[in-house]
Structures are given as C-alpha cells and as structure tokens.
Amino acid sequence: xxxxxxxxxxxxxxxxxxxxxxxxxxxxxxxxxxxxxxxxxxxxxxxxxxxxxxxxxxxxxxxxxxxxxxxxxxxxxxxxxxxxxxxxxxxxxxxxxxxxxxxxxxxxxxxxxxxxxxxxxxxxxxxxxxxxxxxxxxxxxxxxxxxxxxxxxxxxxxxxxxxxxxxxxxxxxxxxxxxxxxxxxxxxxxxxxxxxxxxxxxxxxxxxxxxxxxxxxxxxxxxxxxxxxxxxxxxxxxxxxxxxxxxxxxxxxxxxxxxxxxxxxxxxxxxxxxxxxxxxxxxxxxxxxxxxxxxxxxxxxxxxxxxxxxxxxxxxxxxxxxxxxxxxxxxxxxxxxxxx
Amino acid sequence: xxxxxxxxxxxxxxxxxxxxxxxxxxxxxxxxxxxxxxxxxxxxxxxxxxxxxxxxxxxxxxxxxxxxxxxxxxxxxxxxxxxxxxxxxxxxxxxxxxxxxxxxxxxxxxxxxxxxxxxxxxxxxxxxxxxxxxxxxxxxxxxxxxxxxxxxxxxxxxxxxxxxxxxxxxxxxxxxxxxxxxxxxxxxxxxxxxxxxxxxxxxxxxxxxxxxxxxxxxxxxxxxxxxxxxxxxxxxxxxxxxxxxxxxxxxxxxxxxxxxxx
Amino acid sequence: xxxxxxxxxxxxxxxxxxxxxxxxxxxxxxxxxxxxxxxxxxxxxxxxxxxxxxxxxxxxxxxxxxxxxxxxxxxxxxxxxxxxxxxxxxxxxxxxxxxxxxxxxxxxxxxxxxxxxxxxxxxxxxxxxxxxxxxxxxxxxxxxxxxxxxxxxxxxxxxxxxxxxxxxxxxxxxxxxxxxxxxxxxxxxxxxxxxxxxxxxxxxxxxxxxxxxxxxxxxxxxxxxxxxxxxxxxxxxxxxxxxxxxxxxxxxxxxxxxxxxxxxxxxxxxxxxxxxxxxxxxxxxxxxxxxxx
Numbered sequence: 001x002x003x004x005x006x007x008x009x010x011x012x013x014x015x016x017x018x019x020x021x022x023x024x025x026x027x028x029x030x031x032x033x034x035x036x037x038x039x040x041x042x043x044x045x046x047x048x049x050x051x052x053x054x055x056x057x058x059x060x061x062x063x064x065x066x067x068x069x070x071x072x073x074x075x076x077x078x079x080x081x082x083x084x085x086x087x088x089x090x091x092x093x094x095x096x097x098x099x100x101x102x103x104x105x106x107x108x109x110x111x112x113x114x115x116x117x118x119x120x121x122x123x124x125x126x127x128x129x130x131x132x133x134x135x136x137x138x139x140x141x142x143x144x145x146x147x148x149x150x151x152x153x154x155x156x157x158x159x160x161x162x163x164x165x166x167x168x169x170x171x172x173x174x175x176x177x178x179x180x181x182x183x184x185x186x187x188x189x190x191x192x193x194x195x196x197x198x199x200x201x202x203x204x205x206x207x208x209x210x211x212x213x214x215x216x217x218x219x220x221x222x223x224x225x226x227x228x229x230x231x232x233x234x235x236x237x238x239x240x241x242x243x244x245x246x247x248x249x250x251x252x253x254x255x256x257x258x259x260x261x262x263x264x265x266x267x268x269x270x271x272x273x274x275x276x277x278x279x280x281x282x283x284x285x286x287x288x289x290x291x292x293x294x295x296x297x298x299x300x301x302x303x304x305x306x307x308x309x310x311x312x313x314x315x316x317x318x319x320x321x322x323x324x325x326x327x328x329x330x331x332x333x334x335x336x337x338x339x340x
Numbered sequence: 341x342x343x344x345x346x347x348x349x350x351x352x353x354x355x356x357x358x359x360x361x362x363x364x365x366x367x368x369x370x371x372x373x374x375x376x377x378x379x380x381x382x383x384x385x386x387x388x389x390x391x392x393x394x395x396x397x398x399x400x401x402x403x404x405x406x407x408x409x410x411x412x413x414x415x416x417x418x419x420x421x422x423x424x425x426x427x428x429x430x431x432x433x434x435x436x437x438x439x440x441x442x443x444x445x446x447x448x449x450x451x452x453x454x455x456x457x458x459x460x461x462x463x464x465x466x467x468x469x470x471x472x473x474x475x476x477x478x479x480x481x482x483x484x485x486x487x488x489x490x491x492x493x494x495x496x497x498x499x500x501x502x503x504x505x506x507x508x509x510x511x512x513x514x515x516x517x518x519x520x521x522x523x524x525x526x527x528x529x530x531x532x533x534x535x536x537x538x539x540x541x542x543x544x545x546x547x548x549x550x551x552x553x554x555x556x557x558x559x560x561x562x563x564x565x566x567x568x569x570x571x572x573x574x575x576x577x578x579x580x581x582x583x584x585x586x587x588x589x590x591x592x593x594x595x596x597x598x599x600x601x602x
Numbered sequence: 603x604x605x606x607x608x609x610x611x612x613x614x615x616x617x618x619x620x621x622x623x624x625x626x627x628x629x630x631x632x633x634x635x636x637x638x639x640x641x642x643x644x645x646x647x648x649x650x651x652x653x654x655x656x657x658x659x660x661x662x663x664x665x666x667x668x669x670x671x672x673x674x675x676x677x678x679x680x681x682x683x684x685x686x687x688x689x690x691x692x693x694x695x696x697x698x699x700x701x702x703x704x705x706x707x708x709x710x711x712x713x714x715x716x717x718x719x720x721x722x723x724x725x726x727x728x729x730x731x732x733x734x735x736x737x738x739x740x741x742x743x744x745x746x747x748x749x750x751x752x753x754x755x756x757x758x759x760x761x762x763x764x765x766x767x768x769x770x771x772x773x774x775x776x777x778x779x780x781x782x783x784x785x786x787x788x789x790x791x792x793x794x795x796x797x798x799x800x801x802x803x804x805x806x807x808x809x810x811x812x813x814x815x816x817x818x819x820x821x822x823x824x825x826x827x828x829x830x831x832x833x834x835x836x837x838x839x840x841x842x843x844x845x846x847x848x849x850x851x852x853x854x855x856x857x858x859x860x861x862x863x864x865x866x867x868x869x870x871x872x873x874x875x876x877x878x879x880x881x882x883x884x885x886x887x888x889x890x891x892x893x894x895x
Binding site: 164167168171172173174175176178179181182183185186187188189190191192193194200204305307308309310312 | 414422431435437442449451454458459471475487510
Binding site: 032090093094095097098099101102103105106107109110113114117231234237238275276277278281282284285287288289290291292295296299 | 700704
C-alpha cells in the first residue's frame with residue numbers, strides 16, 4: 001500500500017514537471033505543441049546513455065560515459081532545449097494554429113521513428129536500461145529505502161520548478177507571453193518580438209520536458225519506444241485543460257486529477273480475461289472524454305488563470321494601495337490563437 | 341513644422357494589381373493628419389506598409405528621418421510608431437488594467453533571467469507609478485470602474501476606448517488610427533474627437549484613416565486624399581472641397597457634406 | 603520487367619488508397635473548416651468492420667460495403683456528436699482540432715478494449731500477379747486501383763453535377779452565405795461527412811488488404827501520411843488533394859524501395875514540413891505569406 005503510494009506520488013511529481021513545462025508553451029504562449037513528449041523522451045534517452053557504461057554486444061548506443069546522474073540530467077535537459085530550439089525556430093517562424101501543431105506532430109514522429117529504427121543511436125526498439133538507483137551509492141542508501149529517497153528528490157525538484165514557474169508566470173516576461181497568446185498583432189504593435197518570445201517559451205518548455213524525462217529515466221531505470229508514444233502528450237494536455245490552462249496551481253490540480261486520480265480510480269478495475277490492455281485503454285478513453293468535455297464546457301479549467309485585481313478605491317492615488325492577484329471566475333483564456 | 345513621417349514612392353502589388361503605387365505624402369509633427377479616400381483606394385495597405393505588417397515592393401518610409409520600410413512591426417513600434425486596426429485588438433483574456441500596463445514595452449523587465457529573479461525594489465516602485473498613471477488615464481476615459489473586467493467582455497465602443505487608453509499609456513511619437521469610428525455608436529463621436537485631440541496634448545501626433553468625413557473635418561489639421569493607390573490631393577480639409585480630383589474620386593459623394601457654402 | 607516500372611506500379615496502388623483517404627479528409631475539412639484528427643480512426647473502424655465480416659465468412663464485396671458503412675456511421679457520429687456542436691457554438695478551429703484529438707484517443711482505445719492492442723492478420727486471396735499494360739498487379743491490387751478510380755470519378759460527378767454537390771460547394775465557400783441563401787448548411791455538412799466516412803471506411807478496408815494486417819493505431823499512423831497529401835494539395839481543395847496524394851503515394855513507394863520502409867512516416871513528414879514551411883497554402887497555389895499577411 002505504502003509502496004504503491006510512493007510509486008504513484010513519484011510518477012505524479014515527474015508528470016507535474018512535464019505538465020508545467022507544456023503549460024509554458026500552450027498555457028502562456030498559446031502554441032498547441034504536439035512534439036512535447038519528444039523532449040521528454042530525448043531527456044530520458046540522453047540521461048541513460050550518459051549514465052550507463054559503454055555499449056557491449058549486441059546493444060549499440062552513443063556515449064556510454066558513466067557520468068554522474070545529476071550531470072547527465074543536466075546534459076539531457078540541455079539537449080532537449082537544443083532540439084526545442086531547432087524545432088521551434090522552424091515551426092514558430094511562420095506557422096500558427098493547426099499548421100504549427102501538424103509540423104510538431106511530424107517532428108515527434110520523425111524522432112520516434114529514428115529512436116526505434118536507427119539502432120546505433122539509442123539501441124533502437126529494445127531501448128536502453130541499466131540505470132539502477134542513481135545516486136544511491138553516493139548517499140549510501142540501501143535498496144529498500146531508495147524509493148523514498150527518489151520520491152523526496154522528485155518532490156524537492158518539483159518544488160524548485162514550481163517556485164521558478166510561479167515567479168515567471170506573473171513576471172513581465174510571463175505577461176508579455178500572455179499578450180502574444182491573446183493577440184499577436186497587438187503584442188507586436190506594442191513592441192513585442194513575438195517570434196523571440198514564443199521561441200523562448202518553447203525552449204523553456206522543452207527544457208522542463210527534458211528535465212522531467214531525465215528524472216523519469218532514473219525512476220524507470222530504462223527507456224524504450226514502447227515506453228512512450230508521441231500521443232502521450234495528450235494526457236498532459238488533458239491535465240492542463242482540467243486544471244486550468246495558464247494557471248500554475250491549476251496544472252498541479254490537473255495532474256493530481258488526471259494522473260493520481262485516474263490512475264487510482266482505474267487501478268481496481270476487474271481483470272478481463274483475454275484483454276490485458278483493457279485497464280490502460282479505459283484510462284485513455286476517459287482521458288479523451290475529459291478532453292472533449294472540458295474544451296466544450298469549461299475551457300478555462302477548474303482553477304482559471306489568475307488575473308491582476310486592483311482593489312484601490314477610485315479617487316485615491318493608489319500609490320499606497322496593493323494590487324492583489326486572485327482568480328477571476330469569468331471565462332478562460334481564448335483557446336483559439338493565431339491563424340487556424 | 342517638421343515632417344515626422346515621410347512616405348515617398350511607396351508601392352505594393354498583389355498578383356499584378358497595384359494596391360498602392362507611387363504613393364508619397366508627409367505627416368507633420370504635433371498635428372492630426374487625415375488619410376481619406378474611397379473604398380479600395382489603398383489606405384489600409386498603406387498603413388500596413390508604414391507599420392511593418394506588409395513589406396513594400398518599392399519606395400521609402402522615413403520616420404523621424406530614419407528609414408522604417410521593410411522593418412518588423414515590433415521594431416517600428418519601439419521607434420515610436422504605433423497603430424490600431426479596423427477592429428479593436430484588445431487582449432481579450434486580460435483585464436482592462438493589464439491591457440494598459442502591458443502597453444508599455446520594457447526590454448529589460450521582460451527578459452527571462454530578470455523575470456526569474458523577481459522584481460527589484462526600483463521595479464516595484466516603477467510598477468506602482470505605472471498603475472497610478474494607468475488609473476488616471478482610465479479615469480479620463482471613464483473606464484476606471486471596468487479596470488478589473490476582462491477586456492474581451494467590453495462593448496465595441498469600450499474596446500475602442502481601451503485601445504486609445506493603451507496608446508496614451510505607451511506614449512508613442514506617432515499613432516496611426518485605422519477607422520477608429522468603425523462599429524462605434526455615433527453618440528460617442530464627440531468623445532472620440534476629444535480623445536484624438538488628447539493625443540496631441542500628450543505629445544503623440546496622429547494619422548487617422550476614417551470614412552466619417554464630418555469626424556475628419558472636426559479633428560484634422562490637414563488631410564491626405566488617396567485614390568487608386570496613389571495620393572491625389574493634400575491640404576486642409578476645406579481646401580479639398582473645391583478640388584475637382586477629390587470630388588471626382590468620391591463620385592460626388594464629397595459635396596453632400598458641404599452644406600455651408602454650396 | 604524494369605525495377606522502376608515495378609515500383610511505379612506499387613506506387614500507383616499506394617496512391618489509390620491515399621487518394622481516397624485524403625479526399626475524404628478534404629471533404630470533412632471543406633464543409634466544417636475543421637482538420638479532423640480522428641480521420642484515421644474512420645479508416646481503422648472501416649478496416650475492423652471488414653475484418654469482422656471476413657471472420658464471419660463474408661466475401662470481398664461484402665467486406666468493402668461493411669467498411670464503408672462503418673466509416674459512414676462513425677463519421678456521422680463524430681460530426682453530430684462533437685464537430686458540429688463545436689462549429690455551431692463558434693468554437694474556433696484549433697480547440698475543435700484538439701477535441702478531435704480526444705475523439706481519436708477514445709476510438710483507438712475502444713478498439714483496444716474490444717479487439718486488443720496487437721496486430722490482427724488480414725489475409726485475402728490476392729491472386730497471381732499479372733501484367734496490366736506496363737505494370738504487374740495481382741487481383742487485389744487491381745481491385746484497389748479500379749475501385750479507387752471509380753469512387754473518385756463518382757465523387758467528381760456528385761460534386762460537379764448534382765444539387766447536393768452544388769450545395770456542398772456553396773457551404774465550403776462560405777457557410778453563412780450559403781445558409782442565408784436557403785441551403786440547410788447543417789444537413790449538407792452532415793451528409794458530406796457521411797460521404798467522407800463512406801470513402802474513408804472503404805479506404806481503411808483496402809489499406810488493410812494491401813498491408814495484410816490491422817491494429818487500433820494503424821489508421822492514425824496512416825492519417826499522418828494522409829495529412830501530408832492533403833496539405834501538399836492545399837487544405838480543402840479536392841483536385842489539389844488528388845494530385846498531392848498521387849505524388850506522395852508514389853514518392854513514398856520509391857523512397858521505401860531504396861531505404862527502409864519503416865522510415866516512410868518520417869519521410870512523409872519531412873515532405874509535409876517542407877511544404878508547410880515553404881507553401882502553407884499548398885503546392886499548387888502561388889505566393890508566400892508572412893505571419894501577418
């Protein structure tokens with residue numbers, strides 16, 4: 001029971017970091033990026049090839065440098081950012097709306113194909129394994145208590161990401177991205193370089209995806225193409241949409257509902273003989289239903305993005321009064337941005 | 341009177357059809373300049389070319405003596421030339437107050453690392469000043485009560501006023517208003533006129549494209565008339581009534597406004 | 603026989619399947635302005651219908667009809683249940699696009715629940731290859747090509763020469779204008795989706811025939827290639843789509859012949875990305891545009 005809770009919480013923390021990254025791209029900047037899980041996968045693959053030893057027959061992969069885990073995660077994050085920079089630089093230049101989504105979907109399928117078919121890169125379809133209890137030896141943690149250590153690590157890192165993301169969200173940088181999301185032309189008219197802003201957001205998102213991917217690799221100890229489908233991104237979108245697009249607290253709630261809640265709710269489904277795939281499939285059906293219903297009936301999510309709320313009484317100069325941010329229960333951010 | 345904006349020989353064609361051709365005129369500093377002409381005269385294309393939303397095939401646009409043609413919209417904006425659009429382009433999901441605050445672009449504060457670090461004491465003070473200034477402007481436009489409302493929930497006329505307030509907040513050297521009376525209740529006419537003149541007081545020169553000629557007559561110091569992509573006349577509004585080219589271009593539409601000295 | 607001609611023959615078979623799938627997608631897009639991400643599932647469901655009929659002893663013709671019927675029903679359900687509700691509420695293209703992604707996920711996994719996630723074999727007697735003009739095709743391949751050409755011709759007649767086709771063109775040009783001039787736009791859109799579903803369902807059947815296998819995700823993967831053809835031809839343009847499908851189909855066959863066929867998807871997307879970046883409105887429309895133009 002406790003073991004199960006530890007597992008689920010570790011997974012949820014990692015997914016929360018992914019979702020926060022995707023929220024920067026979709027929630028703040030307004031781009032429906034379908035390549036996102038590619039950055040998670042790249043982070044995971046890179047972390048693995050950097051931490052495990054050199055390849056031995058019959059496996060083949062690049063690097064195999066036996067680097068320390070934190071350094072490998074960092075490099076994995078950086079490589080995801082570089083890939084994000086390349087994809088973003090191409091796709092964000094002229095493309096908006098569904099054209100952007102289609103090209104990013106293409107990018108992730110290309111990546112997935114190469115990961116599974118081009119064996120010298122990440123050992124192809126069987127993938128990589130052998131990262132056991134990263135940093136466990138360094139801290140002298142025994143096998144039995146390692147899972148608690150890793151949960152703690154993930155929670156601490158999630159907290160750090162949360163602090164950074166919360167700061168950025170309400171900052172001028174975060175708000176400038178919101179102007180781009182709400183109306184690109186108006187943003188440009190008031191001095192914003194929309195391409196650069198969108199690209200920055202995209203690379204930040206890719207970085208958080210790669211970072212979460214690195215942690216995911218440490219948790220799974222292995223990674224291969226059957227561990228991820230390019231459509232994994234959809235689950236993250238469902239979480240963001242349920243919680244509240246653009247809203248940091250909303251994303252955390254969304255991950256709690258869609259990862260923790262859905263996982264737990266479907267854990268005790270009866271086994272159906274001859275249908276081993278039935279429980280995860282049922283979960284994905286529910287994810288799809290939730291996605292459709294929320295877009296239709298509550299696009300702003302359960303905790304809508306915070307808006308600045310000025311409580312200064314009219315007439316006073318306002319120099320001494322405070323401006324508080326609070327949720328505003330009107331409508332969510334316009335979902336449709338850019339030329340669809 | 342110095343020229344703030346000089347347009348010379350501007351041309352843009354779409355698939356062989358010239359929307360703007362050999363278009364030249366100047367805009368004086370500290371004045372309201374009208375840009376009028378019948379539908380299809382090329383006014384909208386001319387604005388797009390001046391503000392960087394379209395790239396001219398030929399010609400130059402000098403703003404304060406510096407070439408701006410072919411530059412990206414945000415660069416032109418940073419140099420002090422801001423425009424509006426035919427339909428209001430507020431940031432609908434943001435509040436009215438946020439719409440004003442974010443009209444002020446600040447390269448340093450909008451940087452990623454700086455934003456990650458959190459605002460400095462000086463920046464906090466600057467924000468407080470900005471908020472106070474924004475409230476003053478909103479009060480002037482009678483929008484103060486709506487400051488926490490999402491801009492997307494306002495009426496068409498209110499959105500126009502938010503746009504005007506945003507420009508007052510940004511304080512550019514020149515603003516190009518694209519049909520500001522379009523979709524606005526005519527009752528607001530006098531108020532819009534006051535607002536346009538208010539830009540001049542605040543140090544922002546104005547170019548205004550508008551079909552409502554009484555409004556043009558009311559607010560402009562001089563007028564540029566376009567037809568078939570090129571400028572056919574320039575001068576104070578009164579001087580144009582007797583200009584046969586202008587009357588021709590409007591197919592006799594013009595004299596109907598001329599009810600004083602027929 | 604010359605290797606290139608042989609490859610071209612296979613390319614034409616691939617192009618025939620792709621044409622039907624891409625034309626159906628274009629039909630859906632033209633009347634609702636929604637890029638339907640669950641389009642691939644119409645093919646998948648069509649293929650599973652054909653599979654079920656075959657399992658119960660049905661022949662090729664019955665299988666094909668069942669596939670078309672299944673596809674038509676599913677398309678109608680997606681249109682009435684999701685897409686039309688979004689369009690009528692004025693919800694924009696991108697949110698509706700996202701919703702159809704949700705629909706895709708739902709259908710794929712319903713199929714997983716019913717049939718399991720693995721591949722199912724779909725074997726039909728293919729007949730011996732024989733020479734047709736310069737090409738070498740077996741019975742199934744001839745059936746695929748002949749039926750695809752017939753369906754395309756029939757579609758052309760429907761669009762160009764019937765009252766329904768006229769309404770369809772009017773709605774795709776300007777839905778609100780069509781409504782004002784007395785056309786029941788909703789009915790036309792629904793019927794167009796049914797038509798698209800019939801074609802896509804049948805396309806799923808012939809795709810399964812030529813592939814020899816089917817799985818809950820096979821339509822989605824094929825959709826990515828469909829999208830390449832449709833976008834290359836210019837979204838919403840029937841003739842362009844047809845030309846795009848033929849080019850992409852043949853190109854992929856040649857490419858697959860020289861490199862591993864598993865890279866086909868990646869290659870299709872390389873084409874797609876290049877087309878979108880260079881010519882967002884399709885290969886056959888002139889002019890570039892910036893973000894703002």
